[in-house]
Amino acid sequence: MGLFHLVYDLEMFGHLPPGTAVTGGWRILSYAVAGSFLFLAGVSLQLAHGQGLRWRAYLRRLLTITGAAGLVSLGTWVMFPASFVYFGILHSIA
Structure with missing residues (x-):
């Protein structure tokens, strides 16, 4: 997540070409990070309330x-x- 946001910030400040953070592997990385957050939120909820x-x-x-x-x-x-x-x-x- 930190690496993706670094690239996003560098793009926003003009140090990388526009669209860098939303193309190719960077988009895949952003989806993977978001998916892992949702997965871990579900695991956390199950661990916290598994018995009811x-x-x-x-x-x-x-x-x-x-x-x-x-x-x-x-x-x-x-x-x-x-x-x-x-x-x-x-x-x-x-």
Whole structure:
């Protein structure tokens, strides 16, 4: 993930040609990272609630992740109103 975001940032700052982060292997890497996040979120949920769903802990986790996703959207909306993050990996996990 860090390597992909480094390439993305270098592209955004003009140090790499436009489109570098969304072509070829870089796109595959971004999908693999997103897929691994979703997979690990599912594994984590199973490990935490494998013996049965504990609603209080589940709702606390849901509120935490939803709040973090909301903060990402709000922060990017304030900083970059024309291209804010309206749906990302945290939104998907929540």
